[in-house]
Amino acid sequence: MNVANRLVCVAVAVLLPSVASAQSVNFWLAAVPGNIQGCIAADPQFTREHTFTLKDGQAEITSPGGINTKLKMEKPNIYETDYQLGRLHLHVVADLSVTPRTLNVSEKNLGCKWTAKKE
Secondary structure (H helix, E strand, O other), rough: HHHHHHHHHHHHHHHHHHHHHHHHEEOOOOOOOOOHHHHHOOOHHHOEEEEEEEOOOOEEEEEOOOOOOEEOOOOOEEEEEEEEEEEEEEEEEEEOOOEEEEEEEOOOOOOOEEEEEEE
């Protein structure tokens, strides 16, 4: 085996774990029935697609509504963060340990909640 072939083999061996470790899950959040008027006003930021990405042990949520934040693993396959979006103080939980996978967003002061299940 020549040097070029060995370098290709090493490069593939190094890249495969990082490619294999990337995981992406899309969720569509919906307001929980009974949210107060202040919560309903925030619906346009939440009732859209949110993408949970896990790559190389780093988790994040991104969305066109403005939630773009990193999450910490709290338990195996359960990721959480606290995030401020304007006046909203949000707690975000992505639970990949259950079937179907879930994403929950709750507002700490008003009690607003949005939830999604990945079917």
